[in-house]
Amino acid sequence: MPESLPTRLIHHSYVAPSGFDAVAPGVHKASTVFFGNVHELRHREWRDKSGYTYGLHGTPTTFTLEERIATLEGGQHCVLVPSGLAAVALVDQAFLRQGDELLVPDNAYGPNKALAEGELKGWGITTRYYDPMDPADLARLITPATRLVWLEAPGSITLEFPDLRALVAVITQANAERAGQGGANTARPLLSVLDNTWGAGIAFNAFELGVDMSMQALTKYPSGGADVLMGSVVTRDATLHHSLLMTHMRLGLGVGGNDAELVLRGLPSVALRYHAQDASTRALAEWMQQRPEVACVLHPALPSSPGHAHWLRDASAAACLFSAVFKPEYPQALVDAFCDRLQRFRLGWSWAGPISLCAPYDVPAIRQRHWPHAGGLVRFAIGLEAVADLQADLTQALQVFARPSA
Numbered sequence: 007m008p009e010s011l012p013t014r015l016i017h018h019s020y021v022a023p024s025g026f027d028a029v030a031p032g033v034h035k036a037s038t039v040f041f042g043n044v045h046e047l048r049h050r051e052w053r054d055k056s057g058y059t060y061g062l063h064g065t066p067t068t069f070t071l072e073e074r075i076a077t078l079e080g081g082q083h084c085v086l087v088p089s090g091l092a093a094v095a096l097v098d099q100a101f102l103r104q105g106d107e108l109l110v111p112d113n114a115y116g117p118n119k120a121l122a123e124g125e126l127k128g129w130g131i132t133t134r135y136y137d138p139m140d141p142a143d144l145a146r147l148i149t150p151a152t153r154l155v156w157l158e159a160p161g162s163i164t165l166e167f168p169d170l171r172a173l174v175a176v177i178t179q180a181n182a183e184r185a186g187q188g189g190a191n192t193a194r195p196l197l198s199v200l201d202n203t204w205g206a207g208i209a210f211n212a213f214e215l216g217v218d219m220s221m222q223a224l225t226k227y228p229s230g231g232a233d234v235l236m237g238s239v240v241t242r243d244a245t246l247h248h249s250l251l252m253t254h255m256r257l258g259l260g261v262g263g264n265d266a267e268l269v270l271r272g273l274p275s276v277a278l279r280y281h282a283q284d285a286s287t288r289a290l291a292e293w294m295q296q297r298p299e300v301a302c303v304l305h306p307a308l309p310s311s312p313g314h315a316h317w318l319r320d321a322s323a324a325a326c327l328f329s330a331v332f333k334p335e336y337p338q339a340l341v342d343a344f345c346d347r348l349q350r351f352r353l354g355w356s357w358a359g360p361i362s363l364c365a366p367y368d369v370p371a372i373r374q375r376h377w378p379h380a381g382g383l384v385r386f387a388i389g390l391e392a393v394a395d396l397q398a399d400l401t402q403a404l405q406v407f408a409r410p411s412a
């Protein structure tokens with residue numbers, strides 16, 4: 007007797023021929039995969055990408071994306087997580103234990119600090135914030151309990167470009183001293199991890215600058231579509247990768263096939279988009295700097311921007327972000343009104359998508375250390391629109407500052 011229709015639809019005899027060869031890689035999705043027998047079920051290996059065991063542990067689609075992101079960043083190994091922030095959290099959870107100390111740059115991505123002050127503090131991990139423009143400050147804050155140093159180039163919102171080589175040298179020196187002293191600490195060296203979302207693997211090679219791990223919000227450039235959230239952690243070190251992979255597995259941080267597909271689709275154009283948005287951003291940053299309403303523009307390619315010399319030495323391109331600090335005589339309400347009046351620029355947090363975005367920030371409220379400017383700051387993220395149209399939009403919105411009162 008033939009099996010019933012539902013069974014036949016599920017266990018169908020047709021198998022499409024293998025060898026479908028096309029531009030886009032296939033999209034594979036699974037909770038479990040099948041095992042041919044119990045021995046395979048017990049012993050199949052997935053950590054080295056030689057096999058498949060469960061959707062969380064990798065599919066052909068996620069393995070493919072991991073390999074491409076590792077290549078993008080000049081690394082060897084990659085793990086994918088459901089957001090850039092999850093990538094920050096993965097690194098922290100893989101390497102920090104109760105009693106450890108964490109060092110974070112004062113101008114770090116805000117949620118990185120929030121995680122440190124929230125969960126990490128609750129788990130007995132102490133965080134200190136160093137001045138990223140002063141390697142001696144980093145050196146001063148390192149203690150025998152320091153386990154991990156976050157780096158970011160340039161800083162979120164304020165875009166100071168640190169001397170990454172000097173910061174890495176401080177960490178290398180601390181490790182050399184630990185090795186010299188011997189003891190328990192030698193087994194747990196101080197690790198460095200760069201939030202490389204801005205550089206995206208295009209502006210500079212993080213590993214050539216000496217960092218141990220590079221984390222990226224694939225949400226930004228690699229996707230480019232503003233329609234998917236994903237993060238990655240890349241390393242050249244097999245032992246660090248293994249630690250990340252095990253924590254990733256235990257926390258269940260796998261990504262879905264459809265999301266991986268979106269990033270795979272964005273990747274071929276990532277360098278073209280990066281450079282096109284770089285050119286538009288520099289043009290608008292330079293133009294904005296000439297405006298009488300503006301006290302200063304922060305963008306690493308501008309000679310007046312903090313860390314310009316480090317950017318010039320270590321990077322070959324710049325991302326789509328600049329911040330404008332308005333003159334202190336303009337109250338925040340007027341700066342807000344300027345943002346509200348923009349039409350092509352939309353209000354929003356993210357960046358590296360097709361639509362230009364902006365957001366006002368209260369910098370003193372998000373920093374531990376001194377901030378030298380009194381005026382309101384607006385961060386702009388330049389999309390793929392024509393520069394002339396964006397400039398026209400800025401021009402019309404800047405008229406709010408000419409009005410007698412807000």
Ligand SMILES: *Cc1c(COP(=O)(O)O)cnc(C)c1O
Nearest residue numbers: 089090091115203223225235236
């Ligand atoms: C956006 C961003 C993140 C977080 O990425 P999500 O995918 O939004 O969680 C981390 N670091 C930097 C510098 C970012 O800009």
